[in-house]
Amino acid sequence: xxxxxxxxxxxxxxxxxxxxxxxxxxxxxxxxxxxxxxxxxxxxxxxxxxxxxxxxxxxxxxxxxxxxxxxxxxxxxxxxxxxxxxxxxxxxxxxxxxxxxxxxxxxxxxxxxxxxxxxxxxxxxxxxxxxxxxxxxxxxxxxxxxxxxxxxxxxxxxxxxxxxxxxxxxxxxxxxxxxx
Numbered sequence: 001x002x003x004x005x006x007x008x009x010x011x012x013x014x015x016x017x018x019x020x021x022x023x024x025x026x027x028x029x030x031x032x033x034x035x036x037x038x039x040x041x042x043x044x045x046x047x048x049x050x051x052x053x054x055x056x057x058x059x060x061x062x063x064x065x066x067x068x069x070x071x072x073x074x075x076x077x078x079x080x081x082x083x084x085x086x087x088x089x090x091x092x093x094x095x096x097x098x099x100x101x102x103x104x105x106x107x108x109x110x111x112x113x114x115x116x117x118x119x120x121x122x123x124x125x126x127x128x129x130x131x132x133x134x135x136x137x138x139x140x141x142x143x144x145x146x147x148x149x150x151x152x153x154x155x156x157x158x159x160x161x162x163x164x165x166x167x168x169x170x171x172x173x174x175x176x177x178x179x180x
Contacts, residue, residue, distance in 0.1 A: 003017075005178070007177070016028035018180060030131060030177060031131075032067055032159065033066075043072045043075055047075050049157065049172050050155060050157070055126060055154055056124035056125050057124060058127050060084070061138050064130075065130040068159065069081040084113055084145055085112045096115065096118050096145060097145070098141050098144045100141035111138070111141045112145075118148075121151040122149060123150055124151050126146060127157060128142050128143070128156045132160045132177065133160075133171055134165055156172070159174055161173040162178075
């Protein structure tokens with residue numbers, strides 16, 4: 001049985017496998033996908049942090065932040081959120097893109113926004129939501145891409161801050177994860 005890290009968020013406890021990444025960083029692997037209970041709990045807690053904030057949309061990065069953005073959109077009474085993709089898709093019209101470096105991905109990557117979505121986001125106030133913020137590479141790329149689209153990022157929310165991200169003043173999160 002692999003070594004695990006005990007994560008507790010409110011009444012919920014999860015055992016996260018400890019994994020060594022190819023870049024020699026070791027993490028407690030947190031995967032929100034498929035965990036409806038934790039997703040709902042986190043969405044409710046994070047919504048409380050922006051209940052008095054005026055904004056237009058939630059935006060997330062593909063893929064583990066998608067269920068969180070979905071649930072937060074629903075709970076906040078909104079009808080739409082936006083996903084920054086990791087590759088250009090054939091259906092996209094005039095996509096915008098920026099390079100991204102993330103702690104969990106060793107290959108070159110890009111964040112992509114369909115030009116149609118970019119037009120909808122122009123001049124809008126958005127909140128970026130994600131499962132984990134660690135090095136901040138994905139978050140920085142998301143902000144550059146949204147700025148390219150003409151959107152204004154007014155807040156950044158995550159379920160967890162990993163490593164030194166817990167010291168950041170520009171994000172709000174529910175719990176922390178160590179780097180090993």
